[in-house]
Amino acid sequence: xxxxxxVSIVAISGLSQGTLLPxxxxxxxxxxxxxxxNGIHATxxxxxxxLISPLMEKPLRKYGYRLIIILGGFxxxxxxxxxxxxxxxxxxxxxxxxxxxxxxxxxxxxxTWITDFSPPHRRGRxxxxxxxxxxxxxxxxxxxxxLVEINxxxxxxxxxxxxxxxxxxVFLLKNEHPETEEEHSRFFDTxxxxxxxxxxxxxALLLPLAYGFLEASIHGIFPVYALREHxxxxxxxxxxxxxxxxxxxxxxxxxxxxxxxxxKFVVAFALLIGSASFLIAWLFVHSLIGLFACFFxxxxxxxSLFSLGIAYMADLLPKHLLPTGNLLCGILYSVGSMxxxxxxxxxxxxxxxxxxxxxxxxxxxxxxxxxxxNKKHEVAAx
Numbered sequence: 001x002x003x004x005x006x007v008s009i010v011a012i013s014g015l016s017q018g019t020l021l022p023x024x025x026x027x028x029x030x031x032x033x034x035x036x037x038n039g040i041h042a043t044x045x046x047x048x049x050x051l052i053s054p055l056m057e058k059p060l061r062k063y064g065y066r067l068i069i070i071l072g073g074f075x076x077x078x079x080x081x082x083x084x085x086x087x088x089x090x091x092x093x094x095x096x097x098x099x100x101x102x103x104x105x106x107x108x109x110x111x112t113w114i115t116d117f118s119p120p121h122r123r124g125r126x127x128x129x130x131x132x133x134x135x136x137x138x139x140x141x142x143x144x145x146x147l148v149e150i151n152x153x154x155x156x157x158x159x160x161x162x163x164x165x166x167x168x169x170v171f172l173l174k175n176e177h178p179e180t181e182e183e184h185s186r187f188f189d190t191x192x193x194x195x196x197x198x199x200x201x202x203x204a205l206l207l208p209l210a211y212g213f214l215e216a217s218i219h220g221i222f223p224v225y226a227l228r229e230h231x232x233x234x235x236x237x238x239x240x241x242x243x244x245x246x247x248x249x250x251x252x253x254x255x256x257x258x259x260x261x262x263x264k265f266v267v268a269f270a271l272l273i274g275s276a277s278f279l280i281a282w283l284f285v286h287s288l289i290g291l292f293a294c295f296f297x298x299x300x301x302x303x304s305l306f307s308l309g310i311a312y313m314a315d316l317l318p319k320h321l322l323p324t325g326n327l328l329c330g331i332l333y334s335v336g337s338m339x340x341x342x343x344x345x346x347x348x349x350x351x352x353x354x355x356x357x358x359x360x361x362x363x364x365x366x367x368x369x370x371x372x373x374n375k376k377h378e379v380a381a382x
Contacts, residue, residue, distance in 0.1 A: 002117070003126065005169050006110045007133040009073065012166035013106055014134035016080060016159045017045075018141015020099065023148060023155055024092060031087070044093045046334040048100025053331045054191070056108055057323050065113040066175040072105025073170065077163035084153035104330055112326040115314040116178055121259055124311045128255020131307030135248050139241075179319040193324040201316040201325060203374040206367045207267065207309025208329040212336025213343075214302060214360060218243055218295075220341035225348060225356040235288050242295035247303020254304045255311070263312050267305075268371045274302030275364035282357040302364060306333060 021042065028041060060068050079098045111130060118126040147154045198205065219240065226236045258266040277298035284290025306329075313325045347355045 002173055003114065003129075005173060006114060007130055009069065009106065009166045009170065010110055010130055011133035011137040012162050013076070013103055014137025015141050015144065016076060016099075016137075016163055017103065018138035019144040019155055019159050020080075020096070020141075022142050023145040024096065026145070026148065027087075027152070028089070028092075031089075041089070041093055041096070043338055044096040045100035045103075046338050048097040049104040049330060049334040051097075052101040052104055053327055056105060057193070057327055060109060060112070060323055061178060064175040064177045065109045066170060066173055068105050068109035069170050070167070072102045072109065073163065073167040075099070075102030076106065077160045077167055080156050080160035080163060083156040108323075108326055108330055111310055111329075112178060112323050113176065115310060115322050115326065116176075116319065118314075120315065123314055124255040124258035124263065124308070125252070126255075127307040127311045128251045128258075128304060131255075131304060132248060132251040135244065135251065135303075139244050139248065178323045193321060194328060197317060197321050197325045197328055200318075200321065201313045203370050204309055204313035204316055205325075205328055205332055206370060207305045207312065209332040209336040210363055210367050211302070211305035211309065212333040212338075213340035213363060214305070214336075215340075216337040217340040217344045217356070217360060221344045221348065222356060224345075228348075229285055231286070231291075235291075238288065239291045239295055242292045243299035243303060246296040246299025246301075248299075250300035251304045251307065254301070255307065258308060258311060263308070263315055264371060264374075267308050267312055268368055270301040270304070270308070271364050271368035271371065273300075274298050275361045275368060277301070278357045278361040278364070282361075285357075 025042070056068065076099055079095045079102065083092065083095055111127070114126050114130055115123065144155050144158060147158065222240065223233075223236050226239075227233070231239075254266070254270065277294045281291055281294035281298075284294060310326065310329055313329060314322060317325050344356055344359050347359050
């Protein structure tokens with residue numbers, strides 16, 4: 001029951017995020033906010049993640065998983081309910097920042113808890129289900145956002161209500177604490193453990209960074225690239241979901257494969273296929289079927305990089321460092337999400353022809369090479 005409650009909470013979190021991203025953008029656009037300022041507003045979510053990250057590990061170790069999930073979930077559902085209260089750019093910026101904080105608390109605690117109680121031979125399966133449930137929620141979210149046509153407050157209130165239902169189920173769980181090697185009382189101990197985690201599992205941490213870069217670039221910059229290549233908006237609306245669908249369809253099978261075979265080589269194979277898919281997409285840039293197929297295949301293999309990255313990281317780390325490792329995964333995912341659209345946008349500014357696909361393909365191939373180069377072995381004691 002513990003596992004299914006946790007992944008259900010993550011699904012509702014994905015639903016609220018999937019609702020909020022297009023909904024706020026639409027409402028700001030209707031209020032005459034420029035697209036560049038609209039984009040800056042969206043970064044508030046990731047700013048919240050970066051602000052709260054260094055402060056979360058000590059409370060998690062002291063109070064356990066359940067309290068962090070309860071507090072994070074409460075911040076999210078309250079912030080969602082407050083959106084219709086006041087139409088203000090800065091008020092909404094603050095609420096988005098708070099949702100970033102609450103969501104990161106919730107995800108940090110749930111994914112650390114799952115990695116902690118999952119045995120190595122089921123870790124890929126459990127974390128792929130975690131990613132799958134979030135992905136389904138995130139995909140359904142825009143449908144909820146469309147309710148803004150009926151009433152502007154309705155999507156916010158419905159998201160808040162669903163979050164409340166998920167939040168209440170947390171009280172059914174018995175609290176647990178992560179394994180601790182020693183007492184950690186000083187704030188700067190977190191940064192010392194960041195360094196230790198990087199030494200053990202730096203290559204696994206590249207995976208959430210690459211996924212954040214990839215996901216944000218696809219949703220934020222590909223539509224711009226497509227318009228410059230004279231690809232119609234209707235075609236873009238068909239091509240973009242292909243990546244998410246591929247990710248949802250193949251998330252669990254890829255997780256199960258990583259449990260059955262050596263995880264490092266399953267991840268390496270996925271990166272190679274993903275890199276090749278985006279390179280081939282460059283050749284089919286003016287073919288709807290070709291682009292749809294390439295995005296679908298890419299989603300199948302690299303749409304699971306975040307959950308596979310966490311599973312591989314857990315293989316490389318001693319158990320007492322798992323909370324710090326999960327914290328770093330969230331931080332690097334946010335860094336990738338913030339830097340991806342900026343870097344791909346700058347590359348496109350100076351070189352349009354195929355630059356979007358070549359940048360993404362190069363990034364995935366670089367991580368593939370680093371993965372093969374890394375000689376660290378999994379922690380056998382687990």
